Amino acid sequence: MATQVDGKTQVAFENLTLDQLPVGELLIKVAYSSLNYKDGLMVCGKPGVIRKFPMVGGIDLAGIVEESSVDSFKPGDRIVVTGSEMSEAYWGGYTQYERVQADWAVPVPESMSLEQAMAIGTAGFTAMQSVMAMEAHGLKPGGRDVVVTGAAGGVGSVAVAILAKRGYRVVASSGRAELHDYLKSLGAAEVIGREVLNTPSRRMLEAERWAGAVDSVGGETLAGLLRTTAAHGTVALCGLAGGPVFSSTVMPFILRSVNLCGINSVRVENPERRAIWARLEQDLPLPLLDSMTQIKPMSEIFELGAAILAGQIRGRTVINVNA
Numbered sequence: 371m372a373t374q375v376d377g378k379t380q381v382a383f384e385n386l387t388l389d390q391l392p393v394g395e396l397l398i399k400v401a402y403s404s405l406n407y408k409d410g411l412m413v414c415g416k417p418g419v420i421r422k423f424p425m426v427g428g429i430d431l432a433g434i435v436e437e438s439s440v441d442s443f444k445p446g447d448r449i450v451v452t453g454s455e456m457s458e459a460y461w462g463g464y465t466q467y468e469r470v471q472a473d474w475a476v477p478v479p480e481s482m483s484l485e486q487a488m489a490i491g492t493a494g495f496t497a498m499q500s501v502m503a504m505e506a507h508g509l510k511p512g513g514r515d516v517v518v519t520g521a522a523g524g525v526g527s528v529a530v531a532i533l534a535k536r537g538y539r540v541v542a543s544s545g546r547a548e549l550h551d552y553l554k555s556l557g558a559a560e561v562i563g564r565e566v567l568n569t570p571s572r573r574m575l576e577a578e579r580w581a582g583a584v585d586s587v588g589g590e591t592l593a594g595l596l597r598t599t600a601a602h603g604t605v606a607l608c609g610l611a612g613g614p615v616f617s618s619t620v621m622p623f624i625l626r627s628v629n630l631c632g633i634n635s636v637r638v639e640n641p642e643r644r645a646i647w648a649r650l651e652q653d654l655p656l657p658l659l660d661s662m663t664q665i666k667p668m669s670e671i672f673e674l675g676a677a678i679l680a681g682q683i684r685g686r687t688v689i690n691v692n693a
Contacts, residue, residue, distance in 0.1 A: 372412060374423040379415035381427070392461050394469030397437035398449065401484045403428040403463035404491035405674050405687035406524065407611065412457055413675035421459050428689070429456050430491040431463025432484040440472045448478040450487040450647070452495045453636040464668065466691055473640045479651040488688045489663040490650055493524030496635040497584065498650050500606035501532050503631040504582040507604040511537035514581035514600050515560075519543045519567065519591050520611055521553050527685045529584040530556045531658040543567055543591075549684060556658055567594035568612065574621040582606070589613035601626040608633035662686055667693035
């Protein structure tokens with residue numbers, strides 16, 4: 371629970387009763403949440419996520435419906451909720467019970483466990499959104515390379531696995547040389563250092579290389595991507611680990627018809643959420659998902675939050691809220 375005292379954010383464990391939970395159509399017995407960059411900001415008391423206090427953290431949850439006031443879900447249903455402004459404007463998943471609105475929830479695909487649904491979480495959901503956005507703008511296997519930045523993180527790891535499964539030649543961009551074998555195990559055909567993309571250049575355009583890009587970094591990396599994306603290519607921008615500001619020109623857009631698609635995984639209507647989860651069930655190999663996932667107890671959440679902010683987390687981390 372995050373509270374604010376004299377303008378300073380304080381985060382600590384608290385014991386609550388069901389009566390203290392917010393109003394919602396579904397009462398969920400939460401089994402798992404997950405660890406994302408936003409969660410690291412929240413548990414470390416950093417600004418940029420929480421819009422009102424007090425706030426229960428955790429932008430994702432997976433669990434079992436205990437009570438339902440709507441026909442679309444019944445007690446015993448397995449559900450997953452990602453984004454939906456949880457841990458920002460509404461209480462989130464770092465709790466053993468939570469109430470949520472029914473249109474935030476999606477049934478967990480039958481082929482997945484609750485742990486796997488949370489291993490996907492917001493990161494995997496965002497990765498799939500990014501792939502779907504690129505394909506909606508014409509990306510198809512068999513063309514130029516597709517690059518994934520921040521590839522060893524949660525979004526990047528899932529994006530590499532999905533794209534490789536779909537037949538793309540994937541180039542993984544990472545600043546962590548020790549994880550090259552890991553990225554190749556997910557399907558990357560090539561691994562490049564982050565300096566290839568984030569080194570500033572005086573040139574407005576450089577040699578065309580990428581048919582598409584999933585970018586969770588932003589900053590100078592995004593500027594480098596735009597200079598090197600091929601004609602009619604698409605950059606799906608979904609993060610800012612490298613900073614929110616970048617400098618570019620209009621040249622990639624007016625001379626190469628490059629598409630820059632913003633990916634917002636928080637505000638997504640329920641039918642689109644279900645479509646994205648259906649694609650995840652189809653296109654994300656679960657053995658690869660398992661290989662990139664660790665399960666940690668909620669008792670370690672403060673250490674884990676600091677680690678993800680420091681760029682020390684590989685792949686996906688599932689949080690067991692009952693441990």
